[in-house]
Amino acid sequence: MTSVSVRDLTLKFGSLEVLRTLNLDISEGEFLVLLGPSGCGKSTLLNCIAGLLDISDGQIFISGKNVTWEEPKDRGIGMVFQSYALYPQMTVEKNLSFGLQIAGVPKDEIARRIARASEILQIQPLLKRKPSQLSGGQRQRVAIGRALVRDVDVFLFDEPLSNLDAKLRAELRVELKRLHQNLKNTMIYVTHDQIEALTLADRIAVMKGGIIQQLDEPLTIYNRPVNLFVAGFIGSPSMNFLPGRIIGTGDQARVDLGQGLSVPLAGYEAGGPVGDGLDVVFGVRPEHLTVTREPTSGPSLPAVVELVEPMGADSLVWLRLGPHAMSVRTESTVKLLPGDAVNVTFDLHHASLFDASTEERI
Amino acid sequence: MSDTIIIKEKPLTYSAAQAARDMSGTATPAGEKGSRVSEGPSGSKPEKTLSRRNIILYGTLIVVALYYLLPLYVMVVTSMKGMPEIRLGNIFAPPMEVTFEPWVKAWSEACTGLNCDGLSRGFLNSVQILVPSVILSIIIASVNGYALANWKFKGGELFFTILIVGAFIPYQVMIYPIVIMLREIGLYGSLTGLVIVHTIFGMPILTLLFRNYFASMPEELFKAARVDGAGFWQIYFRIMLPMSLPIFVVAIILQVTGIWNDFLFGVIFTKPDLYPMTVQLNNIVNSTQGVIEYNVNMAATILTGLVPLSVYFVSGKLFVRGIAAGAVKG
Numbered sequence: 062m063t064s065v066s067v068r069d070l071t072l073k074f075g076s077l078e079v080l081r082t083l084n085l086d087i088s089e090g091e092f093l094v095l096l097g098p099s100g101c102g103k104s105t106l107l108n109c110i111a112g113l114l115d116i117s118d119g120q121i122f123i124s125g126k127n128v129t130w131e132e133p134k135d136r137g138i139g140m141v142f143q144s145y146a147l148y149p150q151m152t153v154e155k156n157l158s159f160g161l162q163i164a165g166v167p168k169d170e171i172a173r174r175i176a177r178a179s180e181i182l183q184i185q186p187l188l189k190r191k192p193s194q195l196s197g198g199q200r201q202r203v204a205i206g207r208a209l210v211r212d213v214d215v216f217l218f219d220e221p222l223s224n225l226d227a228k229l230r231a232e233l234r235v236e237l238k239r240l241h242q243n244l245k246n247t248m249i250y251v252t253h254d255q256i257e258a259l260t261l262a263d264r265i266a267v268m269k270g271g272i273i274q275q276l277d278e279p280l281t282i283y284n285r286p287v288n289l290f291v292a293g294f295i296g297s298p299s300m301n302f303l304p305g306r307i308i309g310t311g312d313q314a315r316v317d318l319g320q321g322l323s324v325p326l327a328g329y330e331a332g333g334p335v336g337d338g339l340d341v342v343f344g345v346r347p348e349h350l351t352v353t354r355e356p357t358s359g360p361s362l363p364a365v366v367e368l369v370e371p372m373g374a375d376s377l378v379w380l381r382l383g384p385h386a387m388s389v390r391t392e393s394t395v396k397l398l399p400g401d402a403v404n405v406t407f408d409l410h411h412a413s414l415f416d417a418s419t420e421e422r423i
Numbered sequence: 424m425s426d427t428i429i430i431k432e433k434p435l436t437y438s439a440a441q442a443a444r445d446m447s448g449t450a451t452p453a454g455e456k457g458s459r460v461s462e463g464p465s466g467s468k469p470e471k472t473l474s475r476r477n478i479i480l481y482g483t484l485i486v487v488a489l490y491y492l493l494p495l496y497v498m499v500v501t502s503m504k505g506m507p508e509i510r511l512g513n514i515f516a517p518p519m520e521v522t523f524e525p526w527v528k529a530w531s532e533a534c535t536g537l538n539c540d541g542l543s544r545g546f547l548n549s550v551q552i553l554v555p556s557v558i559l560s561i562i563i564a565s566v567n568g569y570a571l572a573n574w575k576f577k578g579g580e581l582f583f584t585i586l587i588v589g590a591f592i593p594y595q596v597m598i599y600p601i602v603i604m605l606r607e608i609g610l611y612g613s614l615t616g617l618v619i620v621h622t623i624f625g626m627p628i629l630t631l632l633f634r635n636y637f638a639s640m641p642e643e644l645f646k647a648a649r650v651d652g653a654g655f656w657q658i659y660f661r662i663m664l665p666m667s668l669p670i671f672v673v674a675i676i677l678q679v680t681g682i683w684n685d686f687l688f689g690v691i692f693t694k695p696d697l698y699p700m701t702v703q704l705n706n707i708v709n710s711t712q713g714v715i716e717y718n719v720n721m722a723a724t725i726l727t728g729l730v731p732l733s734v735y736f737v738s739g740k741l742f743v744r745g746i747a748a749g750a751v752k753g
């Protein structure tokens with residue numbers, strides 16, 4: 062069953078189109094992440110769903126009800142903000158009960174819901190404190206609690222972890238995932254952090270310029286990005302892009318990378334015909350490359366090590382391959398020094414090929 | 424003392440006690456070696472109290488402070504002298520014989536035109552003008568500012584622009600039209616009319632002040648309150664008001680001093696027996712009959728200035744803080 066449905070949503074600020082005929086269906090209990098660089102419209106979309114922004118065109122349905130003209134409070138949503146947005150003059154308990162009091166919920170029911178929420182989030186000892194006496198992680202827990210006590214179907218998160226330091230962020234990320242597994246509410250989560258997106262999401266919507274570029278499961282987005290933007294935005298360290306040209310057709314097709322270097326395309330699952338002479342961008346992630354000192358039996362290309370970045374569990378090796386610079390992820394046990402000559406092997410199953418002019422996946 | 428320490432140590436488990444000993448054990452060798460700091464400068468840099476910089480800085484500050492305080496000193500001293508002593512002409516000398524008679528005279532006996540009841544009448548008038556004007560203008564302006572900052576509505580920006588432009592139109596241009604308008608609604612020459620005038624003239628700057636302050640508050644707070652279901656007034660009273668004490672203090676100070684010190688509107692829009700204190704003061708000081716009683720004039724002036732002066736003393740700190748807070752974001 063669909064929980065949130067956005068149909069042909071358009072939002073204009075004056076003549077500026079921030080969101081363009083956007084369509085999105087989120088099923089019940091789904092964890093959907095809106096991911097994109099700043100200014101892509103992801104937070105704006107969330108605010109539209111929440112009813113905090115008046116939309117120019119289109120419709121929004123929540124739990125089957127057309128809420129396009131409804132006030133935020135009548136939409137059955139709870140929202141968590143980046144800056145926590147706790148009322149500074151109220152205690153944690155008052156913060157949690159504020160909305161319920163306004164809605165006229167009976168006192169014992171308020172107490173019951175606060176007790177439940179504070180148990181789930183383990184904030185019982187904090188109830189009598191003011192927000193200024195809490196740490197960042199505690200504040201964000203309270204903010205989540207404020208959404209929780211509203212007893213709603215849909216949770217909206219607007220970059221809730223961005224203000225926290227790295228360690229707390231990782232902790233709360235796990236807690237959020239656990240919370241979702243227990244509550245099974247629909248959650249829409251805005252972030253620019255791809256790690257958060259990949260770890261939390263059932264599906265990710267990658268946005269750019271007010272348009273959803275790709276909406277799919279995290280691994281599909283990671284392995285089969287639909288265009289250059291998505292491929293470059295997802296993944297850290299990011300994907301290597303090698304501009305080249307197709308030579309040959311069918312099984313004999315190769316990507317000419319210049320300076321006499323070429324990669325055979327055998328094994329690549331193309332979505333359509335690969336034309337001879339087409340300008341392309343060949344994309345391959347650092348972990349889908351193998352570096353060996355000795356030439357391997359399969360197709361490999363010669364390269365020179367330029368730089369090695371040890372990252373603990375593995376190392377990132379920067380290579381020069383003909384005219385291109387590229388990075389390769391290797392086991393940190395492999396000892397390589399700048400200047401070493403190596404051979405690079407491509408994993409074609411996990412590679413991506415993009416049309417250089419349309420930037421779409423082939 | 425040592426007994427209590429032993430009792431406290433008893434509940435320690437073996438491992439904790441061991442750990443404590445270990446820690447002290449590792450700490451002692453370092454202590455025995457003594458300080459690791461070598462010869463030469465160490466720690467915070469010493470500063471000379473009587474450096475050239477300090478002499479110039481504090482010297483200038485003291486001179487400027489004296490320069491500003493001197494008139495006040497002369498006024499206070501003169502107001503406590505009798506007329507014979509003033510005629511001696513030494514205006515900086517402290518009074519040989521302290522008398523409060525000029526103060527009493529200024530407050531309740533000095534003549535202005537036909538009335539001879541001193542400043543007290545003007546004081547009462549000023550209070551009757553001040554209190555409703557301050558309260559009314561601040562209530563309206565704060566709601567204005569809140570609506571303009573948080574509830575973006577069609578024409579809101581235009582309204583705000585018109586309001587601000589209004590602040591730049593010279594008073595003189597508006598005086599006569601206002602006189603006519605007040606006359607037409609029958610409020611010319613009354614305190615109510617003056618209160619309305621003060622409220623309107625305070626509106627642009629106060630609205631700007633409140634709008635900027637509310638705009639500088641995190642927008643997400645407002646959004647959270649809306650998701651929680653709070654309406655226009657609920658957000659204003661329960662979220663915004665409790666957070667805006669500093670800006671209210673600023674507004675109160677601006678209005679109290681502004682309205683209390685007003686002379687022009689007081690003269691124009693009221694009648695002689697309703698004149699505010701400033702107008703009354705002018706009439707006392709500028710009365711041309713008889714000898715000029717400098718001591719009474721000085722006392723009257725200080726009395727008139729007491730209200731704004733005390734407001735500054737009480738809330739100076741909050742004033743600075745609020746001005747800064749309102750200025751951050753526009």
